[in-house]
Amino acid sequence: MKPLFSLTSIGQVLLLLVVDSASATATTAPLFSNNTSCPDIHVFGARETTTPQGFGSAQTLINLIIKRFPGTTAEEIVYPAAGGSNYSSSVAAGIAAVVRQTGTFAAQCPDTIVIMHGYSQGAQIIDDAFCGGPDIPSLNSSTSLVSRTTTTNVAAIILMGNPRHVAGLAFNVGNATAGGFAARPVGFRCPVFESRIQAYCDSPDPFCSNGTSAETHQGYGREYGRQALDFIVSKLII
Ligand SMILES: *[C@@H]1O[C@H](CO)[C@@H](O)[C@H](O)[C@H]1NC(C)=O
Ligand SMILES: *[C@@H]1O[C@H](CO)[C@@H](O)[C@H](O)[C@H]1NC(C)=O
Ligand SMILES: *[C@@H]1O[C@H](CO)[C@@H](O)[C@H](O)[C@H]1NC(C)=O
Ligand SMILES: *[C@@H]1O[C@H](CO)[C@@H](O)[C@H](O)[C@H]1NC(C)=O
Ligand SMILES: *[C@@H]1O[C@H](CO)[C@@H](O)[C@H](O)[C@H]1NC(C)=O
Ligand SMILES: *[C@@H]1O[C@H](CO)[C@@H](O)[C@H](O)[C@H]1NC(C)=O
Numbered sequence: 001m002k003p004l005f006s007l008t009s010i011g012q013v014l015l016l017l018v019v020d021s022a023s024a025t026a027t028t029a030p031l032f033s034n035n036t037s038c039p040d041i042h043v044f045g046a047r048e049t050t051t052p053q054g055f056g057s058a059q060t061l062i063n064l065i066i067k068r069f070p071g072t073t074a075e076e077i078v079y080p081a082a083g084g085s086n087y088s089s090s091v092a093a094g095i096a097a098v099v100r101q102t103g104t105f106a107a108q109c110p111d112t113i114v115i116m117h118g119y120s121q122g123a124q125i126i127d128d129a130f131c132g133g134p135d136i137p138s139l140n141s142s143t144s145l146v147s148r149t150t151t152t153n154v155a156a157i158i159l160m161g162n163p164r165h166v167a168g169l170a171f172n173v174g175n176a177t178a179g180g181f182a183a184r185p186v187g188f189r190c191p192v193f194e195s196r197i198q199a200y201c202d203s204p205d206p207f208c209s210n211g212t213s214a215e216t217h218q219g220y221g222r223e224y225g226r227q228a229l230d231f232i233v234s235k236l237i238i
Pocket of ligand 5: 176
């Protein structure tokens with residue numbers, strides 16, 4: 001099914017609002033929120049394993065987005081980002097946090113454009129929450145868990161160093177051919193969101209691919225931040 005679009009002018013930018021492509025009939029969101037505190041654009045950032053609460057390596061792209069679209073607000077996904085034997089429970093908690101935080105925000109600001117950005121484990125929890133699992137042992141179900149409003153309002157989902165990477169996905173960017181340690185099955189699709197996703201992974205990455213370079217894994221903001229920003233802009237401005 002082809003995604004449907006509607007045009008609306010918010011502030012100085014002409015925004016392309018994605019209308020829920022899963023619904024049989026397109027419903028257009030109201031043009032303006034009556035909550036004057038709501039921003040035009042809100043970014044959720046989810047950090048990588050073992051970094052302290054904050055945006056971690058997701059900060060690089062988030063800074064670029066805020067600079068390009070002043071007034072954009074950013075919110076950390078609050079979750080353990082734990083490693084080792086706590087990894088799978090951390091992923092489960094992270095998925096729940098993505099669902100809860102995006103849902104709460106959508107209820108407060110139902111007309112704000114949302115951008116998701118996840119780094120490493122942070123990419124995994126966003127991938128799982130939006131595209132569904134299974135992601136054993138953290139998530140059994142295969143359905144998308146985010147709200148209808150979030151499904152409609154999310155303009156771009158940027159994943160970097162995602163352990164769920166597998167070759168052949170429509171939204172892959174980079175030269176990795178091997179899958180990550182929590183790779184999706186070959187042939188996986190995320191039809192509702194795939195035109196809005198970019199997932200960056202290069203072959204030297206040990207977590208989204210089978211390489212040995214931690215530097216590659218940490219370097220996507222520098223390597224691809226501009227490209228990711230261009231993708232976001234292409235989803236927002238006509
Ligand atoms: C503002 O939004 C609230 C919550 O969605 C709604 O109950 C209220 O009727 C709205 N007010 C106006 C003036 O649109
Ligand atoms: C897992 O979490 C528990 C409880 O917070 C903590 O005591 C333990 O050290 C953690 N283990 C690892 C490998 O991080
Ligand atoms: C309006 O939006 C702001 C910013 O997101 C939020 O903090 C506040 O709770 C919202 N107010 C209502 C009534 O939804
Ligand atoms: C997934 O299902 C198994 C088997 O029913 C269960 O033991 C496990 O707790 C479930 N995991 C989650 C995250 O719900
Ligand atoms: C893949 O891209 C990375 C980063 O640009 C580069 O370091 C690496 O040599 C490339 N690997 C292959 C097999 O092309
Ligand atoms: C990584 O995966 C690629 C593609 O499957 C394979 O050609 C390569 O030999 C693997 N490298 C290592 C170090 O396992």
